[in-house]
Amino acid sequence: MSVIVATLYKFVQLPDYVEKQQSLLSICQSQEIKGTILLAQEGINGTIAGSRQGIDTVMDFLRSDSRLTDLEYKESTAESPPFQRLKVKLKNEIVTLGLPEINPSEQVGTYVNPQDWNQIISDPQVTVIDTRNDYEVSIGTFRRAENPQTESFREFPEYVEKNLNPEKNKKVAMFCTGGIRCEKATSYLISQGFEQVYHLKGGILKYLEEVPKEQSLWEGECFVFDERIAVVHGLELGSYDMCLSCGHPISDIDKASSKYEEGISCPHCFDHLTEEKKAKMQEKKRQRFS
Numbered sequence: 001m002s003v004i005v006a007t008l009y010k011f012v013q014l015p016d017y018v019e020k021q022q023s024l025l026s027i028c029q030s031q032e033i034k035g036t037i038l039l040a041q042e043g044i045n046g047t048i049a050g051s052r053q054g055i056d057t058v059m060d061f062l063r064s065d066s067r068l069t070d071l072e073y074k075e076s077t078a079e080s081p082p083f084q085r086l087k088v089k090l091k092n093e094i095v096t097l098g099l100p101e102i103n104p105s106e107q108v109g110t111y112v113n114p115q116d117w118n119q120i121i122s123d124p125q126v127t128v129i130d131t132r133n134d135y136e137v138s139i140g141t142f143r144r145a146e147n148p149q150t151e152s153f154r155e156f157p158e159y160v161e162k163n164l165n166p167e168k169n170k171k172v173a174m175f176c177t178g179g180i181r182c183e184k185a186t187s188y189l190i191s192q193g194f195e196q197v198y199h200l201k202g203g204i205l206k207y208l209e210e211v212p213k214e215q216s217l218w219e220g221e222c223f224v225f226d227e228r229i230a231v232v233h234g235l236e237l238g239s240y241d242m243c244l245s246c247g248h249p250i251s252d253i254d255k256a257s258s259k260y261e262e263g264i265s266c267p268h269c270f271d272h273l274t275e276e277k278k279a280k281m282q283e284k285k286r287q288r289f290s
Contacts, residue, residue, distance in 0.1 A: 002077040002078065003077060005077065006047070006055050007074045008044070008071060009046070009179070010070075010071050011105045013067075017044075018090060027061045031053070031057050034085060035049050035083045037087070042094055043094050044062070044068070045094035047226060074209070076235040094180070096153055097188065098154045102187050104184055108190075109199045110199070112173070112198050115210065121145070127172045127173070129173070129175075129185075130174075131176045134151060136223040139222075141219065141220065148163070164194070166194045179203035182203070185199070204218070205231070209234065211233075218233070229242050239252070241255070245281050246265075250267075250268070254266055254268070263281060263288070
């Protein structure tokens with residue numbers, strides 16, 4: 001039986017988010033749900049997996065809160081459980097930009113449906129920006145998209161300051177995995193004086209789900225934050241694995257490198273691997289196979 005994977009988020013004021021933690025944890029445990037849900041005053045964000053009944057029960061529970069009645073989520077399936085544990089965590093932000101004054105529940109850019117996205121990003125007057133981190137962009141992105149080359153989303157405001165100008169970049173279109181990062185990214189750009197700001201509704205995942213491959217402007221695979229590692233059109237399983245040492249997605253070419261050792265290192269972390277970290281990873285590997 002396939003496992004249902006549900007990705008959800010909503011920016012909404014939840015001043016009682018601390019009190020919500022235990023009840024949400026309990027309902028997930030009762031349904032044998034695995035995955036991670038983040039709660040903060042600014043909203044909810046998570047990816048969870050379980051049975052059809054389990055996911056439906058959790059979503060019904062969340063939507064019973066009047067502030068979350070319109071909570072949307074994206075579904076995919078996996079042949080085996082993509083998560084081993086359940087975590088319901090309290091955070092300062094559900095996606096960390098480091099600027100608490102940026103509030104997507106007050107202002108965001110213009111949503112663009114997946115079916116209309118190709119037209120937007122094909123316009124030469126539109127600056128197209130991938131708001132994800134560099135290691136995510138490295139395995140796939142949209143044609144014409146700029147890579148800010150950030151290691152974390154906290155670096156995005158610095159990228160904007162150095163590379164974008166409201167007078168020069170009249171139209172900006174942004175995208176991310178599931179749409180959540182762009183809520184903050186577009187809100188931030190509007191606060192900096194950019195007027196025509198667009199973002200892909202539902203993110204890359206919704207685009208890959210709904211836009212036929214033959215019409216697609218997506219190139220490569222899409223990194224996802226679970227044990228599937230990457231997906232392709234139709235949200236089918238991609239070809240990448242993950243380096244257990246650094247978390248970077250790795251291809252068959254990476255695994256053919258002399259710098260790759262399963263469970264220990266890959267070409268992306270080999271040169272930075274300390275003897276202490278290497279010994280730690282070797283011990284973890286020994287425990288897995290003992």
